[in-house]
Amino acid sequence: MSIIKIEVGPSPLGDSHNETDISMSETVSPQKLEPAAIVERVVSELSPSDLNDLCDSTDAAIKGGGGFGWLRLPAREILERYWQGVVVMPSRILMVARLDGVICGTCQLIKPVQQNEAQAHAIHLTTHFVTPWARGYGLAKKLLQKAESTARADGFSVINLDVRETQTAAISLYESLGYVRYGVHPHYAVINGEMIQGYHYTKLINADLAAHKGAATDQPR
Numbered sequence: 001m002s003i004i005k006i007e008v009g010p011s012p013l014g015d016s017h018n019e020t021d022i023s024m025s026e027t028v029s030p031q032k033l034e035p036a037a038i039v040e041r042v043v044s045e046l047s048p049s050d051l052n053d054l055c056d057s058t059d060a061a062i063k064g065g066g067g068f069g070w071l072r073l074p075a076r077e078i079l080e081r082y083w084q085g086v087v088v089m090p091s092r093i094l095m096v097a098r099l100d101g102v103i104c105g106t107c108q109l110i111k112p113v114q115q116n117e118a119q120a121h122a123i124h125l126t127t128h129f130v131t132p133w134a135r136g137y138g139l140a141k142k143l144l145q146k147a148e149s150t151a152r153a154d155g156f157s158v159i160n161l162d163v164r165e166t167q168t169a170a171i172s173l174y175e176s177l178g179y180v181r182y183g184v185h186p187h188y189a190v191i192n193g194e195m196i197q198g199y200h201y202t203k204l205i206n207a208d209l210a211a212h213k214g215a216a217t218d219q220p221r
């Protein structure tokens with residue numbers, strides 16, 4: 001085996017310090033690595049580790065006050081069954097966010113019931129949250145954009161959603177992406193004994209489909 005020595009010129013510390021390890025003599029600034037922030041539609045059963053991450057994220061979001069209806073942490077088996085149920089229900093579409101591969105947020109689209117022909121164009125968005133440690137990476141916005149493109153591709157032209165008046169971050173995000181507040185529910189939720197209003201939003205995601213989708217009938221409007 002040969003050993004390569006590097007001469008770096010006279011050393012102020014004397015001849016014995018001329019053979020220098022470059023990694024020690026140069027200032028190396030650590031490279032800042034941005035975490036990979038992605039969103040995806042869940043199209044098959046969740047793996048045990050994904051299910052675990054999803055339940056952990058939900059727990060943290062509930063503790064942080066954004067638990068889409070849950071105010072207390074449900075038992076882990078209930079949460080697992082909830083998410084497993086969402087994935088297999090044909091009327092639901094689940095999107096998840098991942099930060100460096102770890103599931104850390106969701107949103108769901110709920111299709112209208114089949115007999116509701118007059119509202120077959122509109123899909124409802126719910127369970128939209130990003131767990132506190134993963135906030136600020138643009139994941140909530142990406143989830144919404146993914147939900148919109150998915151809904152559009154599935155033939156829907158309107159997304160409806162509702163949110164507590166206290167969820168100010170979410171409200172700013174929805175309004176910045178063109179969701180229009182069309183109503184206020186005065187008795188939307190009760191949190192710690194206090195009545196909280198709810199804001200109802202809608203967004204037209206496909207103007208063409210809005211004009212044409214739906215069963216053609218001779219029904220009066």
Ligand SMILES: CC(C)(COP(=O)(O)OP(=O)(O)OC[C@H]1O[C@@H](n2cnc3c(N)ncnc32)[C@H](O)[C@@H]1OP(=O)(O)O)[C@@H](O)C(=O)NCCC(=O)NCCS
Pocket residue numbers: 061065066067068126127128129130131134135136137138139140141142162163164167168169170172173176
């Ligand atoms: C609302 C929430 C989803 C935002 O998640 P996030 O991943 O941090 O959001 P993003 O990083 O995608 O930010 C998207 C935009 O919202 C803005 N935003 C995020 N948090 C904000 C805050 N606290 N105040 C004001 N604006 C905020 C960002 O500045 C960003 O704007 P930009 O695109 O102009 O830069 C998250 O705070 C959350 O889960 N809250 C609790 C649950 C909830 O309220 N869900 C909605 C109803 S079910």
